[in-house]
Amino acid sequence: MQSAREEDGSTVVYDDVLRIADPGPPKQGHGAEREAAAKRISIGDVARLADVAPITVSRALRNPQKVSPDKRARIEQAVAQTGYSINPHASALKSGRSNVVLAFASNLMSEQFASALKSCAAVLEDAGYLFLVGQTSYSYERETAALRSLHAMKPAAVMLTGVIELESNRELLRGIGIPIMETWALPRDPIDMLVGFSNTEAGRLAADMLFRKGYRKVAYVGRRSGRGALRLQGFREGCQAKGITLVCEELVDDVTGVSDGRRCLASVMARPAKPDALFCSNDVLALGCMMEARRLNVRVPADLGILGFGQSDIAAEIPPGLTMIGVDSALLGREAGAMLIASLSGTPPAQKLKRLDLVVSEGGSL
Amino acid sequence: MQSAREEDGSTVVYDDVLRIADPGPPKQGHGAEREAAAKRISIGDVARLADVAPITVSRALRNPQKVSPDKRARIEQAVAQTGYSINPHASALKSGRSNVVLAFASNLMSEQFASALKSCAAVLEDAGYLFLVGQTSYSYERETAALRSLHAMKPAAVMLTGVIELESNRELLRGIGIPIMETWALPRDPIDMLVGFSNTEAGRLAADMLFRKGYRKVAYVGRRSGRGALRLQGFREGCQAKGITLVCEELVDDVTGVSDGRRCLASVMARPAKPDALFCSNDVLALGCMMEARRLNVRVPADLGILGFGQSDIAAEIPPGLTMIGVDSALLGREAGAMLIASLSGTPPAQKLKRLDLVVSEGGSL
DNA sequence: CCGCATGATGGTAACGTTGTCATCAAGCGG
DNA sequence: CCGCTTGATGACAACGTTACCATCATGCGG
Numbered sequence: 001m002q003s004a005r006e007e008d009g010s011t012v013v014y015d016d017v018l019r020i021a022d023p024g025p026p027k028q029g030h031g032a033e034r035e036a037a038a039k040r041i042s043i044g045d046v047a048r049l050a051d052v053a054p055i056t057v058s059r060a061l062r063n064p065q066k067v068s069p070d071k072r073a074r075i076e077q078a079v080a081q082t083g084y085s086i087n088p089h090a091s092a093l094k095s096g097r098s099n100v101v102l103a104f105a106s107n108l109m110s111e112q113f114a115s116a117l118k119s120c121a122a123v124l125e126d127a128g129y130l131f132l133v134g135q136t137s138y139s140y141e142r143e144t145a146a147l148r149s150l151h152a153m154k155p156a157a158v159m160l161t162g163v164i165e166l167e168s169n170r171e172l173l174r175g176i177g178i179p180i181m182e183t184w185a186l187p188r189d190p191i192d193m194l195v196g197f198s199n200t201e202a203g204r205l206a207a208d209m210l211f212r213k214g215y216r217k218v219a220y221v222g223r224r225s226g227r228g229a230l231r232l233q234g235f236r237e238g239c240q241a242k243g244i245t246l247v248c249e250e251l252v253d254d255v256t257g258v259s260d261g262r263r264c265l266a267s268v269m270a271r272p273a274k275p276d277a278l279f280c281s282n283d284v285l286a287l288g289c290m291m292e293a294r295r296l297n298v299r300v301p302a303d304l305g306i307l308g309f310g311q312s313d314i315a316a317e318i319p320p321g322l323t324m325i326g327v328d329s330a331l332l333g334r335e336a337g338a339m340l341i342a343s344l345s346g347t348p349p350a351q352k353l354k355r356l357d358l359v360v361s362e363g364g365s366l
Numbered sequence: 367m368q369s370a371r372e373e374d375g376s377t378v379v380y381d382d383v384l385r386i387a388d389p390g391p392p393k394q395g396h397g398a399e400r401e402a403a404a405k406r407i408s409i410g411d412v413a414r415l416a417d418v419a420p421i422t423v424s425r426a427l428r429n430p431q432k433v434s435p436d437k438r439a440r441i442e443q444a445v446a447q448t449g450y451s452i453n454p455h456a457s458a459l460k461s462g463r464s465n466v467v468l469a470f471a472s473n474l475m476s477e478q479f480a481s482a483l484k485s486c487a488a489v490l491e492d493a494g495y496l497f498l499v500g501q502t503s504y505s506y507e508r509e510t511a512a513l514r515s516l517h518a519m520k521p522a523a524v525m526l527t528g529v530i531e532l533e534s535n536r537e538l539l540r541g542i543g544i545p546i547m548e549t550w551a552l553p554r555d556p557i558d559m560l561v562g563f564s565n566t567e568a569g570r571l572a573a574d575m576l577f578r579k580g581y582r583k584v585a586y587v588g589r590r591s592g593r594g595a596l597r598l599q600g601f602r603e604g605c606q607a608k609g610i611t612l613v614c615e616e617l618v619d620d621v622t623g624v625s626d627g628r629r630c631l632a633s634v635m636a637r638p639a640k641p642d643a644l645f646c647s648n649d650v651l652a653l654g655c656m657m658e659a660r661r662l663n664v665r666v667p668a669d670l671g672i673l674g675f676g677q678s679d680i681a682a683e684i685p686p687g688l689t690m691i692g693v694d695s696a697l698l699g700r701e702a703g704a705m706l707i708a709s710l711s712g713t714p715p716a717q718k719l720k721r722l723d724l725v726v727s728e729g730g731s732l
Numbered sequence: 733c734c735g736c737a738t739g740a741t742g743g744t745a746a747c748g749t750t751g752t753c754a755t756c757a758a759g760c761g762g
Numbered sequence: 763c764c765g766c767t768t769g770a771t772g773a774c775a776a777c778g779t780t781a782c783c784a785t786c787a788t789g790c791g792g
């Protein structure tokens with residue numbers, strides 16, 4: 001697989017000139033070019049050219065060492081000459097396998113998820129898999145629809161950012177018989193494999209940190225459901241254990257941007273009983289809180305300590321720098337990818353579960 | 367398609383309890399559950415149950431109005447009863463079509479791209495397509511590999527965040543004969559369809575804005591290649607036209623985070639000839655510049671005006687608020703999705719090109 | 733009442749690949 | 763030199779679906 005850069009003069013097409021204003025004569029009708037699509041070349045064409053049987057071509061492509069060197073060479077040449085590429089549908093239909101690994105993210109716009117998916121993709125693509133990402137959008141309907149199509153598609157494996165909550169969907173996935181990777185939490189009974197961390201522990205750790213820094217009246221800001229609820233639960237436990245007063249819980253249903261965080265802090269500070277510190281279980285919300293604090297002339301950390309969750313590059317850089325509890329999402333992706341590959345290679349991984357440590361990135365907000 | 371929420375009691379599995387420490391006896395061997403995968407049900411099973419021919423089931427699923435109501439009802443019931451779902455590989459193999467729309471992003475972690483993909487996905491998923499995102503990582507090799515597999519996969523359509531630069535790859539795509547959507551620029555000769563904007567114009571507009579605000583000695587910060595180069599080109603033209611001095615051009619090869627922006631500003635401010643304003647052709651870089659400016663006690667906009675490119679929510683919120691030139695990426699995604707659907711529905715869209723206007727979001731940084 | 737258009741339905745074959753088994757040559761110990 | 767194993771190669775069929783064409787009933791104008 002050599003760089004295309006060398007294969008041709010690498011004509012860069014960027015030009016940025018637009019001629020919409022002058023459409024001119026329509027270039028040979030709409031459907032015409034559609035027909036001009038190159039005739040499909042099949043494995044048979046390659047076989048004929050290399051003077052071998054189609055099945056031998058198939059073998060040469062998938063287990064080169066099972067074919068004698070001379071035929072292999074002939075076949076490779078024929079492939080190059082014809083530009084043949086395997087038809088994954090036919091292959092998947094016959095063999096029941098495919099080289100596609102499907103990932104599902106509840107939200108494509110999350111920095112954290114994107115980072116995990118990116119590193120996971122790198123691992124799997126290096127192993128020859130095609131890594132594709134779909135979206136479930138925090139909606140059970142979409143999730144079910146996606147999983148149903150998945151059931152028939154039989155990808156090689158499935159990577160999820162998050163865990164499947166609906167038992168019926170869990171059952172659906174279990175039935176497919178391919179490696180499934182869940183992440184970002186530690187459910188009691190994972191579908192198959194899991195690389196995650198404890199969200200309740202994150203909450204407890206947050207309470208701990210706030211206590212150690214001397215805060216005694218705190219507030220919680222986060223999502224109402226899912227992992228947010230887990231972190232809240234842990235936070236409550238932690239507060240109780242340390243004797244910290246949990247002044248208020250500001251819960252949101254969905255996070256669409258930093259403005260949600262602004263609203264939360266405004267709401268928190270509008271209460272009669274003001275907290276001396278805040279645990280934001282979501283980095284975007286934390287960012288919004290930081291900004292709103294500045295606007296309200298609430299000094300961080302002098303007037304209000306803020307502890308975030310996640311790994312946001314940006315939050316860390318904004319003065320005074322957000323202190324966060326989180327996980328290394330790139331590491332999570334890599335670990336997940338490695339475990340998937342182990343599972344795909346036939347030898348099931350020694351460990352189907354991996355618990356990641358929580359990491360604290362110190363900023364100046366506490 | 368009804369909500370799964372109603373179908374069962376919606377058992378929430380979140381628990382966050384981990385028992386890695388106590389693996390216990392391995393649960394019935396590794397491969398055992400693999401075999402337990404449900405026997406595949408095919409269209410023939412449904413047909414038998416509904417007492418019709420397989421082909422009629424196929425029709426009922428794809429063109430319900432071509433099947434009489436009574437058979438349709440029987441078939442629908444049989445489908446529900448068996449939990450049948452179509453095998454997309456067999457379907458794609460035979461028909462040469464599929465309901466998958468493949469999107470390729472050069473970078474999954476870009477807020478802009480994610481936003482465009484998200485809105486594009488929404489449009490296409492509503493129309494019944496499965497929207498999957500792959501990654502090309504700004505690498506020609508990856509791009510070529512991805513496109514090659516694409517060639518055989520025959521998705522229904524392809525959505526690209528960006529345009530294809532290599533002529534050989536453009537040819538490859540052209541040959542597939544499916545709708546192709548390019549975005550984010552206005553190349554001279556798009557492969558098929560295009561929803562984009564002029565990057566050179568963005569550069570000229572930037573020079574214009576800086577001039578109007580009274581700046582006369584400016585600097586450029588951005589990526590060296592691709593669209594960054596186009597914006598720089600336009601910026602140079604604009605500066606020349608207005609008689610603005612372009613003090614320096616700070617170019618980076620790749621943007622990995624805000625720290626790149628910090629470095630850029632530091633480097634710019636270290637020069638003997640300091641600019642009075644900055645055009646950052648990338649929102650992450652702009653963010654980094656804003657932060658570094660604060661650290662260096664460079665007041666924005668009093669000491670240095672900063673003009674960004676993009677639509678970053680966060681940059682807009684950071685005091686004094688970044689003024690940006692950009693496009694509405696969600697709109698771009700929607701438009702692209704709509705045009706793809708028009709093309710997919712057989713009737714080619716009236717217009718295969720759509721030029722988006724640049725929008726200026728006023729912040730306080732100029 | 734005939735012939736023809738129309739719409740519903742089904743039979744057959746084929747999409748391109750690979751699992752399975754058969755075949756054949758080569759190597760090797762006895 | 764025989765019978766065996768081993769490895770390379772190929773023939774055949776099948777994966778599940780849909781394109782294509784045939785068939786049949788129905789309706790309608792002449």
